Amino acid sequence: MSPVFSHGDLRLYLLSLLDESPRHGYDLMQALSDRTGGTYSPSAGTIYPRLAKLEDEGLVTKTVDGRKTVYEITDAGREQLEARRHDLDGIEAGLADSVRLIADEVRGSVRAAMKSLQADLAAAANADRESAKRSPQPESPRAQARAQAQRADAAIAEFRVNVKADLRSHVARDGDIAASVIDDLVATLEGARQDLLRALRG
CATH class of the missing domain: 1.10.10.10 (Winged helix-like DNA-binding domain superfamily/Winged helix DNA-binding domain)
Structure with missing residues (x-):
């Protein structure tokens, strides 16, 4: 930083x-x-x-x-x-240059965290598909949906914990967080939610 x-x-x-x-x-x-x-x-x-x-x-x-x-x-x-x-x-x-650089660095960290989460979710989805292929007795649609909802809960909880830890560590080092960085994070999360809703609706 x-x-x-x-x-x-x-x-x-x-x-x-x-x-x-x-x-x-x-x-x-x-x-x-x-x-x-x-x-x-x-x-x-x-x-x-x-x-x-x-x-x-x-x-x-x-x-x-x-x-x-x-x-x-x-x-x-x-x-x-x-x-x-x-x-x-x-x-x-x-000062003006440093502020712009800091905002860019923090914004980049948030985007990297989101990409990492997306990669983890994709890997987990692939693993589930492979596991489903090997399963001799597939679960009912309701059971599968419940399992996927639990996976989503776990992924969201892990992301929340990681982001909180990153922010606290950054602030503890006297780091600064631009409002625009958090605005980007909120917008990205809302965009992910809207994508999920569209996918659920088919």
């Missing part, structure tokens, strides 16, 4: 967000997610250590507002931001 921010770029981008207005940590995380179309949703463990470092360097200050800690850029922070304005422009340009 391609990183959204290169080393050191995130702290500069945080400064640019604080230059727009004071923000608390969650607001910064939400702003980063919004600016990247949901493909980058950093964890608190990613944001707060960088904010603490910026505070240690005198580039930001923090004040407690109720239960929230609000961060604000200092004059020194603005000076550094201005001095690195060219770098920030490059970050924003690279």
Whole structure:
């Protein structure tokens, strides 16, 4: 998975967000997610250590507002931001490219999972046909239909488990998931359901 921010770029981008207005940590995380179309949703463990470092360097200050800690850029922070304005422009340009790459990678993973499921179902269907040929006493149509429904249940359950595991693993690595990727998954699943209904109707 391609990183959204290169080393050191995130702290500069945080400064640019604080230059727009004071923000608390969650607001910064939400702003980063919004600016990247949901493909980058950093964890608190990613944001707060960088904010603490910026505070240690005198580039930001923090004040407690109720239960929230609000961060604000200092004059020194603005000076550094201005001095690195060219770098920030490059970050924003690279950010757009990285977001597109991430979305493409995740979308490709979803499609690969769907192809793998289709291949597994086809292999199982072939195995069942071979088994049926060797069976001396074929089952009744109702029993066969029940067996196929159970196979479908098992395949759907396995797919669900695998997708959940893939998504959780991806998120645990601070990965990001674009809404368009999930939209594609939902559309693909609905398309598979409609294909099934057409096949059942003959």
